[in-house]
Amino acid sequence: MINIENVSKSFTLHNQNSVVIPVMKNANLKVGAGECVGLTGSSGAGKSTLMRMIYGNYLTQSGRIMVGDVNVVTALPREILNLRRDTLGYVSQFLRVVPRVSTLDVVSEPLLAVGVDRERAHERARLLLTKLRIPERLWTLSPLTFSGGEQQRVNIARGFAHEYPAMLLDEPTASLDAANRETVLSLIEDAKAHGAAIIGIFHDDAARAQVCDWEVDVSVFTPKAA
Amino acid sequence: MNSEYNFAYLDEQTKRMIRRALLKGVAIPGYQVPFASREMPMPYGWGTGGVQVTAACLTPDDTLKVIDQGADDTTNAVSIRKFFEKTAGVAVSDETAKATVIQTRHRIPERDLSENQIIVYQVPIPEPLRFLEPRETETRKMHALEEYGLMHVKLYEDIARHGHIATSYAYPVMIEGRYVMDPSPIPKFDNPKMEMAALQLFGAGREQRIYAVPPYTKVVSLDFEDYPFEKGGATQGCGLCDAQDSYLDEMIMDDSGARMSVCSDSDYCRERRDAGYVGEMGVPQKTVTEDAA
Amino acid sequence: MTPLLKVENISKYYGNRLGCRNVSFDLYPGEVLGIVGESGSGKSTLLNCLAGHQEPDTGEVIFDTRVDGPKDTITMPEPERRMLSRTDWAFVHQNPRDGLRMSVSAGGNVGERLMAVGERHYGNIRSVALDWLDKVEISEDRVDDRPSEFSGGMQQRLQIARNLVTAPRLIFMDEPTGGLDVSVQARLLDLLRGLVRELGLSAVVVTHDLAVVRLLADRLMVMKDGHVVETGLTDQVLDDPQHAYTQLLVSSVLQV
Numbered sequence: 191m192i193n194i195e196n197v198s199k200s201f202t203l204h205n206q207n208s209v210v211i212p213v214m215k216n217a218n219l220k221v222g223a224g225e226c227v228g229l230t231g232s233s234g235a236g237k238s239t240l241m242r243m244i245y246g247n248y249l250t251q252s253g254r255i256m257v258g259d260v261n262v263v264t265a266l267p268r269e270i271l272n273l274r275r276d277t278l279g280y281v282s283q284f285l286r287v288v289p290r291v292s293t294l295d296v297v298s299e300p301l302l303a304v305g306v307d308r309e310r311a312h313e314r315a316r317l318l319l320t321k322l323r324i325p326e327r328l329w330t331l332s333p334l335t336f337s338g339g340e341q342q343r344v345n346i347a348r349g350f351a352h353e354y355p356a357m358l359l360d361e362p363t364a365s366l367d368a369a370n371r372e373t374v375l376s377l378i379e380d381a382k383a384h385g386a387a388i389i390g391i392f393h394d395d396a397a398r399a400q401v402c403d404w405e406v407d408v409s410v411f412t413p414k415a416a
Numbered sequence: 417m418n419s420e421y422n423f424a425y426l427d428e429q430t431k432r433m434i435r436r437a438l439l440k441g442v443a444i445p446g447y448q449v450p451f452a453s454r455e456m457p458m459p460y461g462w463g464t465g466g467v468q469v470t471a472a473c474l475t476p477d478d479t480l481k482v483i484d485q486g487a488d489d490t491t492n493a494v495s496i497r498k499f500f501e502k503t504a505g506v507a508v509s510d511e512t513a514k515a516t517v518i519q520t521r522h523r524i525p526e527r528d529l530s531e532n533q534i535i536v537y538q539v540p541i542p543e544p545l546r547f548l549e550p551r552e553t554e555t556r557k558m559h560a561l562e563e564y565g566l567m568h569v570k571l572y573e574d575i576a577r578h579g580h581i582a583t584s585y586a587y588p589v590m591i592e593g594r595y596v597m598d599p600s601p602i603p604k605f606d607n608p609k610m611e612m613a614a615l616q617l618f619g620a621g622r623e624q625r626i627y628a629v630p631p632y633t634k635v636v637s638l639d640f641e642d643y644p645f646e647k648g649g650a651t652q653g654c655g656l657c658d659a660q661d662s663y664l665d666e667m668i669m670d671d672s673g674a675r676m677s678v679c680s681d682s683d684y685c686r687e688r689r690d691a692g693y694v695g696e697m698g699v700p701q702k703t704v705t706e707d708a709a
Numbered sequence: 710m711t712p713l714l715k716v717e718n719i720s721k722y723y724g725n726r727l728g729c730r731n732v733s734f735d736l737y738p739g740e741v742l743g744i745v746g747e748s749g750s751g752k753s754t755l756l757n758c759l760a761g762h763q764e765p766d767t768g769e770v771i772f773d774t775r776v777d778g779p780k781d782t783i784t785m786p787e788p789e790r791r792m793l794s795r796t797d798w799a800f801v802h803q804n805p806r807d808g809l810r811m812s813v814s815a816g817g818n819v820g821e822r823l824m825a826v827g828e829r830h831y832g833n834i835r836s837v838a839l840d841w842l843d844k845v846e847i848s849e850d851r852v853d854d855r856p857s858e859f860s861g862g863m864q865q866r867l868q869i870a871r872n873l874v875t876a877p878r879l880i881f882m883d884e885p886t887g888g889l890d891v892s893v894q895a896r897l898l899d900l901l902r903g904l905v906r907e908l909g910l911s912a913v914v915v916t917h918d919l920a921v922v923r924l925l926a927d928r929l930m931v932m933k934d935g936h937v938v939e940t941g942l943t944d945q946v947l948d949d950p951q952h953a954y955t956q957l958l959v960s961s962v963l964q965v
Contacts, residue, residue, distance in 0.1 A: 204953030205960065246942060248949040267928045267942045268737055288902055288924050289895035302906065548810060561788045565795075565825025569810070569817050572824065575831055576814055576853050640831040 191356050191387030192244065194219040197253030197263075197411075199243060213239055217253070217411035219389075223355070226378065226388040228402035231409040237391045240408055241358045244389065245280050246270040257356055275303050279357040281349035283364065285333055285341045293319065293336075293344055294329045300352040311351075318347035321373055339365050350377050357381060359390035363397045375401055424471040424504040430454055434472035434626070438617060441628035446591030447559070448542050453624040463496060463521055464621030466538035470519045473534055473617070474500065479507040481515035486523040486663070486680035493521075512683050522585070524606040526662045526684040529614035531631060537600040539620035542627065544588045544598040564596050567638055575643055584648065590636045591629060599635075605647050605663045610635040654679045655697040657688035711773050713738045713879060713911050714759070719768035721754050727935040728754035732768075734930060734940065738878070741905055741912045743926030743943060745919060745958070751935035752915045753883060759913060760800050760881045761790050772797075772879070795825050799872035803884035805864035808871070809856045815842060815867055816852040822875045841870040845900060862893035866900065873904065882914045886921055898924050919962055923947060931955045 200212040214236050221227050229237040242248040244255055246262045255262040260273050274280070279300075287296050294315050301311035319329060322343040328336065333344040342365055349357070359378070363371045371394070378401045381388060392398035398405065422428065430452075437451035456464040474480065480500055484493040488510040496519060497508050509515050512525040519536040529535060545555040548566050558566065567588050574582045587604035591597050599610060600618060610616065616629040629635065639645040650664040655676040662684060664677040676697050679685035689701050712735040721728035729751035736742055744752045758765040761782060769781045775797065782790055794800065802808035809818055819838040820828075828834055839849055845866040847859075856864050865885065872880065885901065886894040902925060905912060914925055922929055922943055929943040931952065939952040950956045 204956050247944050249945060270942055271927055288899045290899050561791060563825060565821055568824040569813055569821050572820055572831065572834065573814060573817050576816055641829050642832050
């Protein structure tokens with residue numbers, strides 16, 4: 191489902207003497223349907239960078255990143271938008287939403303975007319919010335007013351609202367208590383059972399061991415300082 | 417007639433220029449034709465546009481009638497009449513039927529006009545869209561492209577504010593299905609009369625515009641399907657001549673506020689009284705009493 | 710799929726001074742394109758050329774019209790272009806005073822476009838106007854008030870209602886949230902996002918506010934000195950800018 195071949199990436203900082211910082215070289219990774227792969231490596235090794243490249247959030251200089259039949263490296267913006275809407279989900283560490291939009295609408299949005307009617311979208315949103323223990327009295331409020339942990343759970347609910355065939359999870363269990371952590375892990379198990387290909391970053395070793403079929407140390411993709 | 421003046425005050429070149437504008441106006445009914453309005457020996461707002469149009473139309477054989485608010489004996493009417501008596505030496509009359517050229521401010525005579533008559537309107541603001549669109553460049557374009565939605569916005573505002581179309585004078589009309597036109601500040605009561613046999617000419621001196629409605633041209637007052645145009649009018653008869661079909665002015669008769677409604681068209685009222693009609697507050701005319709005696 | 714708007718090589722000079730040069734892009738139905746750049750970068754010139762407010766020196770702006778399919782709006786006759794601009798197009802000005810009739814009631818402002826396309830039933834016009842006021846969160850009892858009695862945010866929402874009442878397919882926005890309080894901005898952005906999604910609108914949004922484009926635009930075009938220096942997915946351009954100017958722009962945003 192996700193197929194990464196010979197991928198390289200560097201940053202050029204034009205405003206700092208045009209210094210070029212290579213961050214990834216010849217990365218290769220293949221994740222099939224129903225598989226979950228954990229990215230490991232020390233901080234700064236490029237785990238998040240790789241995820242962002244797969245999501246099209248960072249440009250990739252060379253190589254191929256196939257998600258389904260779309261090559262993210264060469265795809266037009268609109269093709270990536272379609273990919274993100276239908277195929278590729280992303281749970282980031284940060285919640286980025288329009289202020290003032292209710293939690294229920296924030297979680298429903300990915301479903302509305304793929305054409306699910308409002309009622310069914312809200313039904314699914316309520317189910318997820320209940321599972322993730324967001325008190326019902328908060329559903330009509332904007333999640334921007336919530337605590338960090340609550341925001342994280344809203345983000346997860348939103349990420350799992352639509353059953354994407356491919357998913358990227360950036361520390362989905364960070365800052366969660368034990369019960370919610372279990373819920374998130376079961377959501378991941380469910381997604382795998384549905385056939386989703388998942389790439390995740392987990393700092394929590396036990397969680398990683400529980401859901402990941404194998405691990406990849408991204409530091410092997412890190413260019414060695416010349 | 418004072419022979420120191422050229423006939424009808426204006427020089428021949430100016431009259432020719434105005435006649436060209438008039439011909440263009442007649443050719444494009446309702447379209448505002450710019451013209452080089454001259455300084456006249458009277459202030460703007462006193463009918464300088466109408467006077468120039470009249471001057472360009474008059475021939476020595478014409479009979480001129482001038483009315484202001486329907487009356488021949490108001491200041492504005494008297495001075496314009498005298499002006500042309502002095503500068504053109506034409507015959508003048510108060511009688512609508514006898515006149516060949518009628519200059520008017522704010523009224524159309526009650527009596528139907530005929531094909532051999534010309535009625536000249538004095539116009540203060542010729543642009544019907546001006547109220548909502550201050551830019552001349554834009555209003556011209558709107559006329560050119562028939563973008564008249566804005567005109568209905570004005571009527572919409574009326575209904576929203578007053579529950580009905582409260583515009584009661586200078587009520588916009590559509591000429592021959594093409595140009596929206598300001599009929600000058602005549603009461604909307606007069607709007608239906610504009611489909612007439614006489615030639616209608618409009619002159620705006622300060623704004624330097626001339627426009628025209630040829631005889632038998634279609635003139636439609638704008639309205640909404642659910643708020644159709646209503647000409648309105650008095651609910652009682654004229655106090656002097658008992659006319660039920662005429663536009664009435666209200667007069668205050670004494671210090672205690674007693675009122676009387678009389679025909680605004682003084683000639684029409686006189687004609688009716690001469691014919692023997694007597695209103696509630698009128699007295700029978702001498703001629704009639706003599707006949708009766 | 711046919712692009713709704715196909716812009717090719719738009720250039721505009723003011724005498725010797727460059728407005729914008731060789732700008733091209735496609736906009737597909739439902740897409741929102743953001744154009745960012747500092748004052749004088751040519752973004753407003755470009756927007757005005759696209760919307761028919763200014764005539765570009767070169768280039769084509771091809772719009773997929775409902776009846777005749779793709780047509781160059783620059784060479785089309787003016788009546789046709791003006792008809793487009795009050796039916797299928799909408800333009801939201803930064804200053805609501807430029808986009809509203811300040812002496813006309815809120816209802817009249819919303820109803821104008823309907824009357825302009827021939828609606829002549831007062832009752833229908835009014836009910837549509839009330840419906841739209843509700844959509845933009847202006848209470849019904851303000852329908853007969855003039856916009857001069859409204860707050861800046863309400864004026865801007867009224868301007869949006871006035872523009873969207875004829876169900877346009879393309880909306881041009883020039884700094885739609887400029888000059889508004891931050892709290893009011895958020896409400897407006899939320900409204901715009903909702904309308905764009907529900908009505909399937911395409912939009913071209915010019916702004917210098919990067920936060921606005923991040924929330925509103927799918928794609929981003931960065932302009933500097935009349936040129937387009939970078940284009941791409943909005944989040945990609947903001948998070949991994951490639952051009953020196955974009956990097957400077959992104960790194961110059963003050964963090965709250």
